[in-house]
Amino acid sequence: MKNRILEVAQILFSRCGYAGTSINDIAQQVGTSKAGIYYHFRSKEAILDEVLSQPMKDLSQLIEQAKKNHFKEEQLLRAYINGIVKSGKVMYELWNDLSIQDQLQHHQINEQCEELVYLLAGSQPSESDLVRARAAMAVAQTAIQFIANGDGSIDKKIQTELLNAALRVLN
């Protein structure tokens, strides 16, 4: 049941935003009552926390791996795109949700992103390197637009196209 709630919350949060989704909306979609939700979660914020936690773990892990194995730019961008697809677009939609900047900050999302930017920009990056790194990540993030609404996957050809585009941005 708890997992069912998280699934629904994930979908509604990334469709209507956090502020635009009420506990009632979640309860109805799950097929229960508000109090039913509150048996499993102490607050609405707690739901968001759990929704964000898995994609955040993945992102941290990606960064760790990239550091340990000295990922090339291509490997890094490829893994980043895979992460976006895997998280079912939740994270990267909520990314821009201005109504939850505090929680996002609590999950240190900006810090993690900055780490990625610096990994992409190389050692001792110039200002230009940093601008290009940020732009490359933006290209990778457009993957969201191409995630099939049905099975949540993304066409291989498009994925390759995006990867190449991101690499061209860097150089």
Added chain:
Amino acid sequence: MKNRILEVAQILFSRCGYAGTSINDIAQQVGTSKAGIYYHFRSKEAILDEVLSQPMKDLSQLIEQAKKNHFKEEQLLRAYINGIVKSGKVMYELWNDLSIQDQLQHHQINEQCEELVYLLAGSQPSESDLVRARAAMAVAQTAIQFIANGDGSIDKKIQTELLNAALRVLN
């Protein structure tokens, strides 16, 4: 007074999102009362409408000009970036505000964006062309991140860097 309200609303909407900004917030920042706001606007939605209208006009105008004068990719992207900077980042922050998708649709933002994508992708675009066009626009949109919070401008060097990056994406 009405203009002052619009200014404040613009800032708060793009900082906290539409749902995250209450009429009270706006009133306090302006230095008046809720009813004071409602003397000038019939509803909160009406405020959003007016906030969006100017950047939307600019965007329409850009598309019209680009069509009439057969803008090259570079001209188009440059003008697009200028528009983002000029609009004081409002539009392009609200762009991703999931709590106002209805209003955005009413302003036909998606349609306008599609027009831009197709202008960038060239005539008879392949699927790859379209993917690259969307990616290039994403690069241009990262300009938001570099807009100085102080005077709302953007460093010329960064702007050029972004333009070149977007052009590399296309080819």
Added chain:
DNA sequence: GTCTATAAGGGGATAGAC
């Protein structure tokens, strides 16, 4: 034009029955 006061409704959250 701008205020205070208030209505009407929805939000998150809790109590207590079953």
Added chain:
DNA sequence: GTCTATCCCCTTATAGAC
């Protein structure tokens, strides 16, 4: 575990005094 009923607060919006 899940429900109904309820609380309290905040939101949008309006009425009416000044």
